[in-house]
Amino acid sequence: MKRDPLAALRLADPARRYDLDAVDDRALETLRQAITMTPGTTPRQSRPKRGRRIVAVAAAATVFGGGIAYATYSTMFAGGANDGVTCMTTFVDPDRIDVQNNPTFGGSGLTADPIADCATYAAKAAVPAIKDPVAFRYHGYTLVTPASEVPEGAELIARPDAVAQERKRVQWALDDLVDRPSACMTAAQASAFAQFALKETGLTGWTVDAVADDTDGCFFPMTDGTQQVILLRSTPTEPAELPPGAEVFPLPGGEDSKYAAIDAQSAVMFEALRTGISEGCLGLADAERLAGVQAAEADRVTREALGPVPGGTPVFAERDDALACSTVDIMPGGEFVIFVRGPEVAKG
Amino acid sequence: MHPPPPPEERFDALFAAHRLALLSYAVRRVGDPQDAADVVADTFLVAWRRLGDVPPGEGARPWLFGVARRVLGNAHRSEARRTALARRLGAELGRAYVPAPEPPGTPTVVRALTLLSESDAEIVRLLAWEELTPAQIAVVLDLAPGTVRVRLHRARRRLAAAMERIEAEDAEPARDAAPVKRPAVSGHVMSEPARAGFGNEETA
Structure with a gap:
């Protein structure tokens, strides 16, 4: 038959053979809570960029062994100015992109100008630049498409002015993982770090808010939305209150964790870039070369731990002869993005 | 314009929508309830850490199964590892196991399944148990959808042929032909790598 x-x-x-409906919901709820109390890591980007600021702080917490509350309080950054940009030659609803055949490109916001960023990413990916590009927000995403492809409901983004560009550059320096002394800075450390970041950019006219929040917690600097001011804000160090009966488990990430190797290599990379670029004095080409070596090693370790991942750790270089020595910033957000900026010839 | 949901909110929705499907996936592939709980915990942990990579909507389920498959692969390659995260869930799963009378002998289809290549067997398992479409199976196995369709067609045909052969041999156990090797598994879990047979070489 x-x-x-x-x-x-x-x-x-x-x-x-299992009565899964009988599994106590509290066991699943405990698991869910335990997972969300762990720090996130750096998700390699294969789909449109949104909420990347959230990832940035969570990844920083991972890298520096931060506390378990990071994932919760990082939500305050959602939708911030550091969201990435997704570039398209033909509009595709970003919520319906086939990640296996993703026709888009892009990444973290490199500047305050999404159109310029898409041109940079196009050059990096060796694909044609978008013709007649227009930047807009759509369903929470920052997109750039040809003008003829802008969908209904899009909110056009104006070209940024010089202040917005400066603010973005400062924010990059403030988010940098290389020179940050700790994931959990005291108020004094955060203030000093903000001053260092300002000096690194070479920008003038900026001030650091002296009125710091004096509560306990981890302090972080952030740009004010409208002025040339760096604000210092704190976040709690204690984990969110757990519901009755919830059990706190140790954080994953021991020697057997596949993420441990990535985190360890990240720390090595930061150290190498800090001593080689931030504390040294390199011309742009040498700084870019050093960053490239570290990026390749980071990608190798990630591949070994997680298997093939799309993209990699891009390195962007920008010549700035006003600087005496090159600087380096690393922004985590979907992937690590390394940005070196400096003079053709070091003057140190 | 809709603001992006906070990560916890998105993860909560993901967890609620797919937790039972992942539990089912896990208990179908590993015999120990605690191991199954570990697979679920590790999979959701990856999803939490890579939340930005989880496709929205219906795309999430095959993505999660794809992660679970890799988690299983790691588990099979390494020493059994207990995840503290899933301790309580593992105990619950153990309680949810319902002993049932063993069927007379290992079901024919289970024995036949072990005669397919592992990837072909997984294709039919994903279709029959997880009720995924060929396109979704393609995501789980990281194959082209067209490849999955071709291999699915081939796997069904071979599975049916294997079942017929096993039944014929069971009916005539003393015949000269070499008997089909019976799997050592008890029948409720097929976690062992499948054995090759019937010229089921990989072509895709």
């Missing part, structure tokens, strides 16, 4: 093998296979389903 011919039988449908799939029907027979369904009858032999091993899950029939």
Whole structure:
């Protein structure tokens, strides 16, 4: 008798031996809570960029062994100015992109100008630049498409002015993982770090808010939305209050964790870039070369730990002869992005 | 314009929508309830850490199964590892296991399945148990959808042929032909790598 093998296979389903509906919801809820109390890591980008600021702080917490509350309080950054940009030659609803055949490109916001960023990413990916590009927000995404492809409901983004560009550059320096002394800075450390970041950019006219929040917690600097001011804000160090009965488990990330190797290599990379670029004095080409070596090693370790991942750790270089020595910033957000800026010839 | 949901909110929705499907996936592939709980915990942990990579909507499920498959692969390659995260869930799963009378002998289809290549067997398992479409199976196995369709067609045909052969041999156990090797598994879990047979070489 011919039988449908799939029907027979369904009858032999091993899950029939389990009454999964009887599994206590509290066990699942405990697992969910335990997972969300762990720090996130750096998701390699394969889909449109949104909420990347969230990832940035969570990844920083991972890299520096931050506390378990980071994932919760990082939500305050959602939708911030550091969201990435997704570039398209033909509009595709970003919520419906086939990630296996993703026709878009892009990454972290390199500047305050999404159009300029897409041109940079196009050059990096060796794909044609978008013709007649227009930047807009759509369903929470920052997109750039040809003008003829702008969908209904899009909110056009004006070209940024010089102040917005400056603010973005300062924010990059403030988010930098290379020179940050700790994931959990005291108020004094955060203030000093903000001053260092300002000096690194070479920009003038900026001030650091002296009125710091004096509560306990980890302090971080952030740009004011409208002025040339760096604000210092703190976040709690204690984890969110757990519901009755919830059990706190140790954080994953021991020696057997596949993420441990990535985190360890990240720390090595930061150290190498800090001593080689921030504390040294390199011309742009040498700084870019050093960053490239570290990026390649980071990608190798990630591949070994997680398997093939799309993209990699891009390195962007920008010549700025006003600087005496090159600077380096690393922004985590979907992937690590390394940005070196400096003079053709070091003057140190 | 819709603001992006906070990560916890998105993860909560993901967890709620797919937790039972992942539990089912896990218990179908590993025999120990605690191991199954570990697979679920590790998979959701990856999803949390790579939340930005999880496709929205219906795309999330095959993505999660793809992660779970890699987690299983790691588990099979290494020493059994207990995840503290899943301790309580593992105990619950153990309680949810319902002993049932063993069928007379290992079901034919289970024995036949072990005669397919592992990837072909997984294709039919994903279709029959997880009820995924060929396109979704392609995501799980990181194959082209067209490849999955071709291999699915081939796997169904071979599975049916294997079942017929096993039944014929069971009916005539003393015949000269070499008997089909019976799997050592008890029948409720097929976690062992499948054995090759019937010229089921990989072509894709």
